[in-house]
Amino acid sequence: MRTEALTLNDVTIDLRQQRILESIHLAVDPGSFTCLLGPSGCGKTTLLRAIAGFTPLDRGDIRLGAQSITHLPPEKRQTAMVFQSYALWPHMSVGENLGYPLKLRGVPRSERQQRVADTLQRLELSGFEKRAVTQLSGGQRQRVALGRALIIDPPLLLLDEPLSNLDAAIRRSLRGELRRLQKSLGITTIMVTHDQEEALQMADQIVLMRAGQIVQVASPQRLYQHPADLDTARFLGVDNIVSCEKEDPANARGATQFGFRTRDALVNASLNAAALNRKGRVSDCVYTGDGYQISLSVNGDTLYATSDSPIALGAFATLQVPASALIPFGPDNRHLPPLDRHEDIA
């Protein structure tokens, strides 16, 4: 089946008199990898379930290619979903789990067996046909669930936090594997995640959501460097906010606050007038593995910076952030200059 573009238009959902999604507009290019990113309760999973057909819309339209799927039941949509819990059927073997979608499509037994074997080979699980799914490890279950979704050659792949139940090492290796597989198949993919690192590493386009609305749609680089507002910035690891002062670099006209990440702030670097400088007293010094994280008390606020060597508590130190690492925000807490909410991806 040909991979398709996905278009959401004014998608609005109420559940129990409560608005869960408010007028979502989104265009997803065919063959691209899109992450729905946001804190829990922001509506990202509801949006994914709405695309799969499990949550009815109160308003709006969902199109797969040229066809509207808004009113189709889940079984007619051809969207393949990988569930957070994997949802492998425990009464079927690995081979039966993979073959069931083909059986539903009337694929003859011999072809079914061949395609199941091919899929298992691609997932590096050759010879697992007869295994019970209950005997598999988390990573193996995850791959079987992915194989079951891909075996029907769907136009759209939906992933609901597919890596969140795995431990960190497997998660990291599966990220790359999943991304390579997606690229080689060229399948339009939408993944829900609350892990910003995962989204930044995997996506072509990140849709940042908060309280049922889209806050920003951008490429990972763009989102990371230019978050639309202060809350988004905090969510993406911008852990220092300072008020602008006269001698600070003039990055953007009208900026009242700068945000920056701890890793971009250095302590006691050689003086640089084109950078932001703050003097303060060291209140904490923590070893982080690849250096030290220094907490500085500056006019009653705490700022964080990194240092190669430890610094004595109570000493005075200067924190320095290069102009390129400063993210300017206006008095309304929005990024300056203002960003278009639906920018083109880079």
Place this chain on the structure above:
Amino acid sequence: MQSARGTLLVLPALTAIALLYALPLARSLITAFRSNDGSWTTEHLARAFSLYGRDVLFSIGVVSASLVLITVISISIAGYLVLGTTPWAVRLLRWLYRWPLFIPFVVSGQLARSFLSTNGMMNGVLVETGLLAAANAQSFLDWRGLVLTFAWKQTPFVTLLLAGAMAAIDRSHIEAARNMGAGRLRCLFNILLPQAAPTLWVGLILSLVAMLSVLSVPLMLIAGNPTMMTSMMAHRITYYGDYGIANALGLFSYALTAVTAWVYLRLTLRREANP
């Protein structure tokens, strides 16, 4: 010390089981093989079979037909309760289907009599609505009445267990199947039922035991022969004081339930051997 305390704790339960269950069961089994003079014999068994062989077969036929009907209806109701998409219909059905659970067998028998007899409510309605000519009205107070009454009384019980088992299955299993292209009927038969089957078996075996032990319904619905084994046991005891043959008939009931329980156990063991 610890084990002595443990024994002391289970002693009351153990005594109750021994005195109220194991002992009477053993006594009735032994009585089935004892003649009046106290010697061992298989005569009761032979006579029970020659006198009541037809009733034994009738009982097996009736409970089998009832079990089929119970299975079909309970799967339909439980399936709709889990997969139904019309909220008010699901709520209504969930409220309605349990009613017969609270009605005793003897009242069910009475209800069936007034509903299924020649001049009963069912024929009355059919004749009123013109679906049946009054001259063709016939009584259902035979094996059909028994099957209908048993099914009516036991379906809610099996449905209760089955719907509970189906509701306990992770919702995402159903959603995954629908996502892969399965309609609701396929979800029921390919995803829900295989996972809930052990519970269905338990429900059916318990129903079988209940139906084989009910006396009131066959007494109220069936006049004459053949009838259920329980009727004949009661008859043998009340009119002849003949515990030997009554217990021999009881033996057939045990055998029947034992066979089903054995089949069930084999199935579960096989499932556990290769999950």
